[in-house]
Amino acid sequence: MKVAVIGCGSMGNVHVSAFHRMPDVELTAVCDIVKERAWFAAKRTEAKAFTSFEDMLEQAEFDVISIVVPSYLHKEFAVKAARAGKHVISEKPASLTIADTKDMIAACEENQVRFFVGHVVRFFPDYTQLKQVVEQGKLGPLGVIHAKRGGSHPGGASNWFSDPEKSGGIIFDLMIHDIDYLRWTVGEVESVYAMQYVTEELETAFVTLEFQNGAVASLEGIWGYPGAFHTEIELAGSKGVARNRSKDTSSLSVVQAAKPGSNRPVVEIPESPGLHSPYDLELAHFISCIRTGQQAIVTGEDALAAITIASCAVQSAKSGKVVKLADAGKGA
Structure with missing residues (x-):
């Protein structure tokens, strides 16, 4: 499987390194408008460097393009690649609008190529374990969820x-x-x-999601946090609570309530993530899906749903009102 990467910044180099390590993948080309970045990525992987996407399409041989450019450019390159018959892997978010994401999905479907979006948290072992705990019914029906993530402002870089x-x-x-x-x-x-x-140095947001099953989630995000990047998540149901804090030594703990009449103590089960990079797992999964035709863990429709919810959140923050998903995009 021959792969090219467009965008050789910090995240682009994560993709470059992941593909370069895969034994059944050949990284044939890298592209960036900054010549030095493309050259650096090419030199350490023996791929060919380009500063023009059109030149790379014309001169390089590849089956898959990994798009790791600024978010507002995702649609442009995804549609061009799809029309050239290339499978598309896009970093998240798929795009910045519902309409653009639909266009990306349609372009890939019309040209019979696959479309994947890098919602990498689905590949973090501790988050995967949390989902398994929910699916196994250990927490009972979920009622309240809290999630938080934050770090330094990326605008500085x-x-x-x-x-x-x-x-x-x-x-x-x-x-x-x-x-x-x-x-x-x-x-x-x-x-x-x-x-x-939002200020020049700080950006924070609070988002409340009400789910169709009655659960409610509160999300916090911060850019400009003075400490290290961190994440937290807690899911509470009628039978117990599961939580993950990246600052904890033990990355995941599950605490289940004792059954009525039971003398057993509350049980805490610490679990740790695996050694493989979630980005390696994610990109290897996408390549496998192209080879086998299997459905990906993250589909284009999943990416569209995330964009729709995010769009509603931005609309709500501007209007100060609750936005129904059924009204997504109206008045935006």
Whole structure:
């Protein structure tokens, strides 16, 4: 399987390294408008460097394109690649609008190529274990969920993050991880309420999701946190609570309530993630799906659903009102 990567910044190099390590994949080309970045990625992998996507399409041989450019450019390159008969892997978010994401899905379907979006939290072992705990019924029906993630402001490294027209802001770029994960784990979202605070150095957002099954989730995101990047998640149901805090030594603990009449103590089961990079797992999975034709853990429709929820959150933050998913896009 021959693969090319467009975008050789920090995340692009994660993709470059992952593909370069795969024994059954050949990284044939890398592309970036900054010549030095493309050259560096090519030099350490023996891929051919390009500064023009069109030149790479014309001159390089590849089956799959991994798109790791700023979010507002995802649609442009995905559609061009699909029309050239290339399978498409896009970093999250798929795009910054519902319409653009639909266009990306349609372009891939029309040209009979696969479309994948890198919602990598689905591949983090501790988050996967949390989902398994829910599926096994250990927590009972879920009632309240809390998720939080934050770190330094990425605009300090790449200024396009500070422009919501290019990055979508904190909700689209950072909080969409928890939006996608919770929809995958809890179920479909019915309504969204959001608040947002933005300065030059700090961006925070609070998003409340009400699910069709009655569960409610509160999400927090922060860019500009003075400490290390961190995540937290807690899911509470009628039978117990499961939580994960990246700052804890033990990355995942499950605490189940004792059964009525039982003398056993509350049980805490610490579990640790595996040694493989979630990005390696994710990209290897996408390549496997192309080879076998199997459905991916993350589908284009999943990516569209995450974009729809994020769009509703941004709309709510602007209007100060609850937005129903059924009304997604109206008045935006």
